[in-house]
Amino acid sequence: xxxxxxxxxxxxxxxxxxxxxxxxxxxxxxxxxxxxxxxxxxxxxxxxxxxxxxxxxxxxxxxxxxxxxxxxxxxxxxxxxxxxxxxxxxxxxxxxxxxxxxxxxxxxxxxxxxxxxxxxxxxxxxxxxxxxxxxxxxxxxxxxxxxxxxxxxxxxxxxxxxxxxxxxxxxxxxxxxxxxxxxxxxxxxxxxxxxxxxxxxxxxxxxxxxxxxxxxxxxxxxxxxxxxxxxxxxxxxxxxxxxxxxxxxxxxxxxxxxxxxxxxxxxxxxxxxxxxxxxxxxxxxxxxxxxxxxxxxxxxxxxxxxxxxxxxxxxxxxxxxxxxxxxxxxxxxxxxxxxxxx
Amino acid sequence: xxxxxxxxxxxxxxxxxxxxxxxxxxxxxxxxxxxxxxxxxxxxxxxxxxxxxxxxxxxxxxxxxxxxxxxxxxxxxxxxxxxxxxxxxxxxxxxxxxxxxxxxxxxxxxxxxxxxxxxxxxxxxxxxxxxxxxxxxxxxxxxxxxxxxxxxxxxxxxxxxxxxxxxxxxxxxxxxxxxxxxxxxxxxxxxxxxxxxxxxxxxxxxxxxxxxxxxxxxxxxxxxxxxxxxxxxxxxxxxxxxxxxxxxxxxxxxxxxxxxxxxxxxxxxxxxxxxxxxxxxxxxxxxxxxxxxxxxxxxxxxxxxxxxxxxxxxxxxxxxxxxxxxxxxxxxxxxxxxxxxx
DNA sequence: TTGAAAGCGCTAACAA
DNA sequence: TTGTTAGCGCTTTCAA
Numbered sequence: 001x002x003x004x005x006x007x008x009x010x011x012x013x014x015x016x017x018x019x020x021x022x023x024x025x026x027x028x029x030x031x032x033x034x035x036x037x038x039x040x041x042x043x044x045x046x047x048x049x050x051x052x053x054x055x056x057x058x059x060x061x062x063x064x065x066x067x068x069x070x071x072x073x074x075x076x077x078x079x080x081x082x083x084x085x086x087x088x089x090x091x092x093x094x095x096x097x098x099x100x101x102x103x104x105x106x107x108x109x110x111x112x113x114x115x116x117x118x119x120x121x122x123x124x125x126x127x128x129x130x131x132x133x134x135x136x137x138x139x140x141x142x143x144x145x146x147x148x149x150x151x152x153x154x155x156x157x158x159x160x161x162x163x164x165x166x167x168x169x170x171x172x173x174x175x176x177x178x179x180x181x182x183x184x185x186x187x188x189x190x191x192x193x194x195x196x197x198x199x200x201x202x203x204x205x206x207x208x209x210x211x212x213x214x215x216x217x218x219x220x221x222x223x224x225x226x227x228x229x230x231x232x233x234x235x236x237x238x239x240x241x242x243x244x245x246x247x248x249x250x251x252x253x254x255x256x257x258x259x260x261x262x263x264x265x266x267x268x269x270x271x272x273x274x275x276x277x278x279x280x281x282x283x284x285x286x287x288x289x290x291x292x293x294x295x296x297x298x299x300x301x302x303x304x305x306x307x308x309x310x311x312x313x314x315x316x317x318x319x320x321x322x323x324x325x326x327x328x329x330x331x332x333x334x335x336x337x338x339x340x341x342x
Numbered sequence: 343x344x345x346x347x348x349x350x351x352x353x354x355x356x357x358x359x360x361x362x363x364x365x366x367x368x369x370x371x372x373x374x375x376x377x378x379x380x381x382x383x384x385x386x387x388x389x390x391x392x393x394x395x396x397x398x399x400x401x402x403x404x405x406x407x408x409x410x411x412x413x414x415x416x417x418x419x420x421x422x423x424x425x426x427x428x429x430x431x432x433x434x435x436x437x438x439x440x441x442x443x444x445x446x447x448x449x450x451x452x453x454x455x456x457x458x459x460x461x462x463x464x465x466x467x468x469x470x471x472x473x474x475x476x477x478x479x480x481x482x483x484x485x486x487x488x489x490x491x492x493x494x495x496x497x498x499x500x501x502x503x504x505x506x507x508x509x510x511x512x513x514x515x516x517x518x519x520x521x522x523x524x525x526x527x528x529x530x531x532x533x534x535x536x537x538x539x540x541x542x543x544x545x546x547x548x549x550x551x552x553x554x555x556x557x558x559x560x561x562x563x564x565x566x567x568x569x570x571x572x573x574x575x576x577x578x579x580x581x582x583x584x585x586x587x588x589x590x591x592x593x594x595x596x597x598x599x600x601x602x603x604x605x606x607x608x609x610x611x612x613x614x615x616x617x618x619x620x621x622x623x624x625x626x627x628x629x630x631x632x633x634x635x636x637x638x639x640x641x642x643x644x645x646x647x648x649x650x651x652x653x654x655x656x657x658x659x660x661x662x663x664x665x666x667x668x669x670x671x672x673x674x675x676x677x678x679x680x681x682x683x684x
Numbered sequence: 685t686t687g688a689a690a691g692c693g694c695t696a697a698c699a700a
Numbered sequence: 701t702t703g704t705t706a707g708c709g710c711t712t713t714c715a716a
Contacts, residue, residue: 009466009489011709022687027711035685054464058403059709062692067400074428083425087416090446099465100444104432122396123441124351147351234635263635270637293576293605295612295637353693364703369695377701401693404708 010053019047030055057099061124068098070313071125073105073112073134080288081305085131085154088309096317101125105134113139125149127316129309132156133197135165150321152312157199164315166308166327170200170285171207173301173331177255177283178211180299180333184340186253186281187217190244191224192237192265194257201257204285208255223248227261237264252281253339259284259291262298266338277340287334296337304329352395361389372397399441403466410440412655413467415447415454415476422630423647427473427496430651438659443467447476455481467491469658471651474498475539477507492663494654499541506657508650508669512542512627513549515643515673519597519625520553522641522675526682528595528623529559532586533566534579534607536599543599546627550597565590569603579606594623595681601626601633604640608680619682629676638679646671 012030016023021040028036029044036044047053061067070093074082086102093100103120105112112134120128128151134140135153141162144151153165181189191208194201209222225244230236237256241264245251256262262284266276274280276296284291287302311327319325335341354372358365363382370378371386378386389395403409412435416424428444435442445462447454454476462470470486470493472479477495483504486493495507523531533550536543551564567586572578579598583606587593598604604626608618616622618638626633629644653669661667677683 013709023710024687024712025685028686031711037685040685052459054459056404056466056709057464058400058409058466059692060711061400062398062404062694063709063711065692065711074425074432080422080425083416083422083428086425086428086444087446090416090444094446094461099461102428102432102442102444104429104436117394117396119436119441122399124398124400232634260635263637267637290632290635292574293602293632293636295605295609354695355693365693366695366703367701370702373695379701382701398693401708402695404710405693405695407695407708 009056010051011056012053015044015047015051015053018051019044067124067126069101069123069125070098070127070129070316071101071103071120071123072129073103073131075105075107075131081286082131084305085129085309088306089129089313091306092310092313096313098126098313098317111139112137113143116140116143121147127151127313129312129316130154130156132199136197136199150316152315154308154312155198155200157197160326161324164312164319164323164325164327166312166315166329168200168303168305168308168331169328170203170301170303170331171210173285173333174204174207174255175211175214176333177299177301178208178215180335180341181253181255181281181283181339182212182215182217184253184277184281187221188248188250188252189222190241190248190251190254191222192240192244192254192256192261193224193226194261195227198257204255204257223251227257233258233260234264234267237261238268239264241265241268252279253283254280255283255285257285259286259288259294259298259300262300262338263290263294266294266296266298276338281339283339287332291334291336294338299336299339299341300334302332302334304331351398352393353398354395357386357389357393357395360393361386409466409468411443411465411467412440412469412471412658413443413445413462413465414471415445415473417447417449417473423628424473426647427471427651430648431471431655433648434652434655438655440468440655440659453481454479455485458482458485463489469493469655471654471658472496472498474541478539478541492658494657496650496654497540497542499539502668503666506654506661506665506667506669508654508657508671510542510645510647510650510673511670512545512643512645512673513552515627515645515675516546516549516597517553517556518675519641519643520550520557522677522683523595523597523623523625523681524554524557524559526595526619526623529563530590530592530594531564532583532590532593532596533564534582534586534596534598534603535566535568536603537569540599546597546599565593569599575600575602576606576609579603580610581606583607583610594621595625596622597625597627599627601628601630601636601640601642604642604680605632605636608636608638608640618680623681625681629674633676633678636680641678641681641683642676644674644676646673 012023016026090100131154135156136158228239230239283299287300291298291300358368432442473496477498478500572581626642629642633640633642
């Protein structure tokens with residue numbers, strides 16, 4: 001697949017000749033090196049504008065041994081999460097002169113390190129963004145470190161100080177939610193946990209318990225249930241809600257690990273004559289499309305995924321290679337009809 | 343951002359030396375050129391495995407004047423569509439030895455051609471995938487052709503024969519849907535159109551009318567309304583449904599351009615005491631998450647977006663530069679509760 | 685502030 | 701079947 005009839009693109013040398021300077025000077029102008037006389041710079045810039053010259057990324061990469069590429073993964077499962085992540089990452093890359101390379105990650109065949117070595121490695125990415133659950137794939141981290149490829153992890157669970165890591169301030173959002181529910185008069189709470197390989201699953205449950213205690217309740221007011229997986233999140237939410245309400249019938253509010261689980265809880269309520277939010281308040285997490293489309297619309301906590309991706313790319317490009325910091329991004333409680341918000 | 347402490351990666355020359363052959367021979371092995379003696383090939387492959395050698399993409403691009411990069415855009419608006427597209431494209435790229443570069447596309451500042459020239463151009467992508475609405479940006483197409491960059495368009499509206507174009511067979515899905523509704527006894531239909539800059543908006547409406555006529559009805563049995571935009575799709579669906587049912591109170595089934603509009607219709611039905619599907623059947627399009635999470639779950643037409651992206655990449659890599667064909671991908675009617683499916 | 689020369693790691697074109 | 705040579709279009713390093 002060669003694009004035969006491409007008009008040969010202008011090169012540095014072409015621009016140099018037309019501007020009557022050396023190629024190196026053009027390079028200095030393009031890279032905004034300060035030591036170029038203003039008049040020279042203007043002349044070169046004029047020729048660049050005229051010719052539409054753009055650096056050849058491959059040549060630059062080769063010479064500078066920097067690829068100006070940031071890599072990331074999309075999971076092989078439909079999710080708004082990854083589309084937001086890509087959006088934020090692409091936006092930040094563009095602002096910093098980088099490009100975003102996306103690779104598909106196969107959840108069922110989780111030898112991510114192998115996948116990396118056989119494909120992404122040849123791009124010599126300058127950095128990688130690792131969303132969950134890849135951020136906790138230790139073999140992948142080892143492989144990246146071996147190649148000297150830096151990485152930033154999004155919401156990692158394991159060994160959070162091993163690298164720069166970006167977190168949403170989940171606990172804060174959950175505690176806002178607890179306060180909201182408490183003010184609406186709720187005293188007994190149900191929690192449907194998420195997958196155990198997501199750090200945030202335990203974090204969110206614990207944050208709810210802590211918040212309820214801080215408001216004057218006790219840990220025994222919160223009944224947590226792990227997911228009874230049933231194929232999809234909504235189906236799982238449905239099934240787990242049934243169990244939860246059987247185990248603790250006095251629960252008046254259910255908080256779920258994500259919005260999709262909450263949709264299942266809503267479905268359960270509908271089918272069993274529980275009015276939402278009168279008989280049962282329901283709250284999710286993520287502020288995905290699902291939450292605003294739900295009936296009634298779902299109270300949820302909005303994760304700033306786009307921002308998190310932007311921060312990740314910035315850290316990749318600007319931090320020193322051995323930086324190991326925690327970047328915490330604020331979340332936002334979105335109150336909707338399912339908890340009696342207006 | 344240089345990864346200073348990267349162990350210097352093995353090069354072709356390193357492998358050549360260790361295997362006792364010329365660099366060119368190693369190149370032939372890596373590129374699966376047939377004219378290498380089996381014994382030589384094995385020896386070289388062994389050294390490659392041993393050293394973990396991987397071609398340097400930048401060097402290869404420069405020498406071969408091919409980037410092995412495919413470019414695409416994510417819109418700056420959350421949508422499963424783009425995440426599925428990226429997924430399919432990444433999968434196909436990987437299979438063919440290419441990499442996927444993603445750029446954010448700003449809907450509000452739609453000078454896509456300019457955007458391309460200032461950023462993606464430096465990657466010298468071998469090909470581009472253009473989803474709607476970019477596929478109909480004539481200035482962008484001109485710019486790509488000027489640079490000799492080939493492109494494949496997904497569901498273009500304008501000038502469909504200008505390039506290879508991939509389509510979902512919308513009309514077929516709509517006609518299956520019409521038959522299903524007809525069999526359920528519906529005779530008067532409402533249609534909520536999509537944005538007028540999407541070709542499929544008119545296609546789907548017309549397909550419904552044609553299908554109804556084919557079933558023995560007439561064009562006047564279908565009342566179409568353009569969207570009364572209200573900030574989001576669900577809100578728009580709500581508002582448009584209200585208008586539609588006022589204009590044509592005898593409608594018993596509403597078909598919308600996408601699932602999100604249908605969610606608004608469902609909300610309208612709930613708030614106005616219309617039982618779904620008893621009083622009003624509702625059907626959407628796309629089979630997005632929204633449709634299975636809706637209450638009741640939504641009958642919809644499933645677009646094979648992942649497949650479409652795969653086909654697009656394959657066409658990019660394998661077709662001749664001047665190919666101009668139409669690739670039609672089959673859709674699938676998904677019958678759920680909102681039309682009385684079981 | 686500017687330029688000249690060398691070379692990044694690969695492939696194309698040719699020769700053996 | 702294999703090897704040699706000469707670049708691809710930049711940046712680096714060093715010199716002017």
